[in-house]
Amino acid sequence: MNCPVCRQETIVLRKDGAERRRECTACHHRFVTVEVPKDEQLRQQEAVQTVIEAAEKLKAAA
Ligand SMILES: [Zn+2]
Known part of the structure; x- marks a missing residue:
């Protein structure tokens, strides 16, 4: 970082x-x-994808 x-x-x-909490070695x-574990990032991406798909189904049904 x-x-x-x-x-x-x-x-x-x-x-x-x-x-x-980090400090720069040059300018202080x-x-x-905030560290986000890799599997957590994947879960969030999947959750976003699920919401997008649900929204598209709703649009198609309307
Ligand atoms: Zn700096």
Whole structure:
């Protein structure tokens, strides 16, 4: 994960659940990232796909 300000390397200061508090090694900008596990990302994509399909079925039925 690189700094959103200067694109340099960052370090993790603290882990709090899925949150990572990070600090840039170059400009000392601090920010928080949230880690999303890969299988969780897949589940979300599938959920979105299901909603899209349901909406299209409704449209076709109307
Ligand atoms: Zn920076």
